[in-house]
Amino acid sequence: MHQFKTIIIDDEPLARNRLKRLLASFPNLFLIEAEAANGEEGLQLIEELQPNLIFLDIEMPLLNGFEMLSKLSYIPLVVFTTAFDQYAIKAFEENSIDYLLKPIELERLERTVAKLQKFTPQTVHNNTSSLTALIERLQPKKELKSIPVKIGDKILLIKTTDISHIEAGDKYVSLKTLKGDAYLTDYTLAVLENKLPDNFTRIHRSCIINTENLKEIRKGFNGSLFAIMNDLEGSKITTSRSYTDNLKRFLEI
Numbered sequence: 001m002h003q004f005k006t007i008i009i010d011d012e013p014l015a016r017n018r019l020k021r022l023l024a025s026f027p028n029l030f031l032i033e034a035e036a037a038n039g040e041e042g043l044q045l046i047e048e049l050q051p052n053l054i055f056l057d058i059e060m061p062l063l064n065g066f067e068m069l070s071k072l073s074y075i076p077l078v079v080f081t082t083a084f085d086q087y088a089i090k091a092f093e094e095n096s097i098d099y100l101l102k103p104i105e106l107e108r109l110e111r112t113v114a115k116l117q118k119f120t121p122q123t124v125h126n127n128t129s130s131l132t133a134l135i136e137r138l139q140p141k142k143e144l145k146s147i148p149v150k151i152g153d154k155i156l157l158i159k160t161t162d163i164s165h166i167e168a169g170d171k172y173v174s175l176k177t178l179k180g181d182a183y184l185t186d187y188t189l190a191v192l193e194n195k196l197p198d199n200f201t202r203i204h205r206s207c208i209i210n211t212e213n214l215k216e217i218r219k220g221f222n223g224s225l226f227a228i229m230n231d232l233e234g235s236k237i238t239t240s241r242s243y244t245d246n247l248k249r250f251l252e253i
Contacts, residue, residue: 003028004116007049008035009042009065010057010081015102019055019081022109029113039063043071051076053097053116058082077119079112143197147175149183158183160200164213164231166192168206178213180232201250203227203239211250 006023010016016035023030033049036042040062046054054076058065065082069075080099098112146157164176168189175183187195193202199212209227215234218226225244229235239247 002119003031004053004077005049005051006030006032007042007045007051007054007076008032009039009045009054009060009068010035011037011060012057013037015057015081015104019104022104022106025106026113029116039065039068043068046072046076047074050074053077053079055079055081055100077116144192144195147185147187147192149175149185151183156183160197160210161212163210164229164235165207165209165227165237166200176231176235178231201246203237203243203247205240205243207237209237217247217251217253 008016008019008023010019016037020032020035023032030053033051034045036045038060042054042056043063045051056065056069056078058080059082060068063071065080069078077097079097081102081104082099098115100108100112144160146159147163148155148157150156158175158177162177162179164178166189167174167176172184173187173189173192175185177183185192189202189206189208193200193208196208200208200210202208203225209229213230214227215230216228218228220226220238222241223244224241225239225247227237227239227247229237
């Protein structure tokens with residue numbers, strides 16, 4: 001049976017000690033090399049010792065579990081030891097070895113052990129790839145607070161709060177402000193859709209609106225909607241069939 005070089009990372013001494021006692025029941029499977037009380041210590045120990053496996057808490061000082069994982073150049077197998085919301089637990093089930101809810105019980109740990117005993121080099125590789133995808137998905141989105149636009153030899157920063165909507169033409173993308181100004185940007189709609197705050201939503205193949213600057217909604221033909229914006233011109237934007245549901249979901253209508 002393969003023995004896993006193991007590091008325990010948890011900011012609670014009682015939780016670390018409890019887990020060490022439980023892991024001692026399986027001396028042929030776990031070789032505990034070190035333990036860390038926070039994400040920074042864990043990061044240093046993992047890079048230095050390169051363990052096969054870590055038991056990782058999520059909520060910790062200095063660096064939380066996800067922040068620590070995102071900084072690793074070497075990613076071991078991970079068993080999460082935490083109490084987390086249902087969505088995250090589902091993600092853990094799909095992308096990590098296992099998750100253990102505190103307080104950890106021996107009977108539950110035995111199921112983790114059964115999984116580890118079946119691991120092959122290929123399953124280790126697959127699991128590491130899945131974990132990398134999970135880390136990327138759970139990282140906070142970096143949102144644009146302003147969008148740079150070039151005006152001659154100057155670069156203006158247009159605050160996203162001042163934007164009514166964004167339109168794409170054949171060869172350009174234009175930012176429309178509440179004051180009625182229009183600015184061309186080098187960003188594509190697809191990039192902006194990913195980078196803008198959550199109050200921006202796409203309602204047409206060629207248009208994204210700022211819902212915080214949405215004045216009213218009117219019904220159109222064939223199930224479409226008209227978005228009336230709160231800009232100086234009172235812009236009226238029709239949703240396309242494939243994007244109407246975006247606006248309905250956002251407004252819960």
